Amino acid sequence: MAGLLAERGDLAALTTRADAGDKEAAGRLSSLLAKRSDLAALTAHADAGDRYAAEELVERLAARGDLPALTARADAGDITAVKRLIVLLAERGDLTTLTTRADAGDRYAAVALTDLLAARGDLAALTARADAGDTTAARRLNVLLAKRGDLTTLTARADAGDKDTAWILRR
Known part of the structure; x- marks a missing residue:
């Protein structure tokens, strides 16, 4: 039924069915709204808890490069927006914003930041984050140090109480 309604472009009927809990209708409605670039309607549905609309909206905002709108949705708790x-x-290499978000407790940002720092071979930044309590950075730092065979630094970190580093050295 939802497929036929979508083919006809019947937004009203799709909305009625989606509001009644029809997941297929919700998905079709969101796709149709996205194809029509109706960001206002997608936003309204996403804000009402429609995850299909939230996904479509986030992808449209990302395609437009609308970081302020994505950030606002992410800060409001939209996990789809956070991830995107x-x-x-990360694609833009925005270490400053990733660092700010990671420092504010965003685990997704912490992982992306760690990945970027590791890819750049920035041991100093990884060390600073690890020493500040970022466990993701600490683990990545340990892996990089182990791959480089830097037993001196690994031993120093283990001697300073880093349990993960001590575990790596025992292996």
């Missing part, structure tokens, strides 16, 4: 925002920030 972090991907965009």
Whole structure:
């Protein structure tokens, strides 16, 4: 039924069915709204808890490069927006914003930041984050140090109480 309604472009009927809990109708409605670039309607549905609309909206905002809108949705708790925002920030190499978000407790940002720092071979930044309590950075730092065969630094970190480093040295 939802497929036929979508083919006809019947937004009203799709909305009625989606509001009644028809997941297929919700998905078709969101796809149709996205094809029509109706961001206002997608936003309204996403804000009402429609995850299909949230996904479509986030993808449209990302395609437009609308970081302020993605950030606003992410900061409001939209996990789809958080994940997509972090991907965009990482693709742009935006260490400043990733660091700010990671420092504020965004685990997705912490992982992306760690990945970027590791890819750049920035041991100093990884060490600083690890020493500040970022466990993701600490683990990545340990892996990089182990791959480089830097037993001196690994031993120093283990001697300073880093349990993960001590575990790596025991292996």
